[in-house]
Amino acid sequence: MGELNVSILTPAKVVGRFQAGQVQVPSSDGYLGILPGHAELVSELGVGELIVNTHSGDQSFFVSGGFLNVGGGDHVTLLVDVAEKPTDIDLERAKEAKRRALARLEEKLGVDVMRAQAALLRAEQRLAVASRRSK
């Protein structure tokens, strides 16, 4: 079986290019596992952990919005707003964002619940990706 040619791009830079056996992508409809030979596809990304399985191990990124394109030749392009590696994540900032979002959700009245839930999800997913640091 072939390999995926994975490119992770933001509008500002190339985050990384990898040869991979598989990628797990947080799409807006849930997690998608992409293997070589996958059908061509365009999908919107959600918030979560992007995992690229390479020969030298798994590369993990927090992503929050953007697009996935699976093209011909096993090219997988992730065009993302942000892609943070475990070591890029400021743990205290993410914990504080989580505390803030939970406090807002406790208030109930006068709170933009969807916005607070989205902030909570970003914070929790950042903490999950950051926890890969010690592994």
Ligand code: ATP
């Ligand atoms: P906060 O409330 O702490 O700003 P947020 O979820 O609202 O968090 P985003 O809007 O997702 O933040 O991101 C804004 C910018 O801040 C992006 O460039 C993102 O990479 C960066 N950022 C946000 N939180 C962190 C974090 N915990 N560690 C490192 N960079 C972060």
